Amino acid sequence: MSTFSIFLVLITIVCFLLIVVIMVQNPKGGGLSSSIGGSQMLGGVQKTTDFLDKSTWTLATVLIVLILLSSLSFGGALSDNDSKIIEKSETAAPINTAPAAPVQNTPAAPATK
Numbered sequence: 001m002s003t004f005s006i007f008l009v010l011i012t013i014v015c016f017l018l019i020v021v022i023m024v025q026n027p028k029g030g031g032l033s034s035s036i037g038g039s040q041m042l043g044g045v046q047k048t049t050d051f052l053d054k055s056t057w058t059l060a061t062v063l064i065v066l067i068l069l070s071s072l073s074f075g076g077a078l079s080d081n082d083s084k085i086i087e088k089s090e091t092a093a094p095i096n097t098a099p100a101a102p103v104q105n106t107p108a109a110p111a112t113k
Helices: 003-024 032-036 045-073 084-092
Strands: none
Touching: 003 045
């Protein structure tokens, strides 16, 4: 299993977790915290929204870092040193190392009227 495949699996897991955390939140501030109960809860409503907010930002940061690291580890067929276009251009125009024949300076024929 290549490094890129490992990053791909990790990115998929983080994306799934990020979707779950965002879907739990309510855009009006309710979400999971409003369905759990009132202020008599042990953690309280504010602690739940703080946890969801921090976990959203943490997962988003981890996702960006994983994407950047996976792009650095990608050494697939698109790298420049394995390009077929570069190989074709090098073989199509071979470098001529033989010196060119000297040019002879012959006078031009006079024009006749």
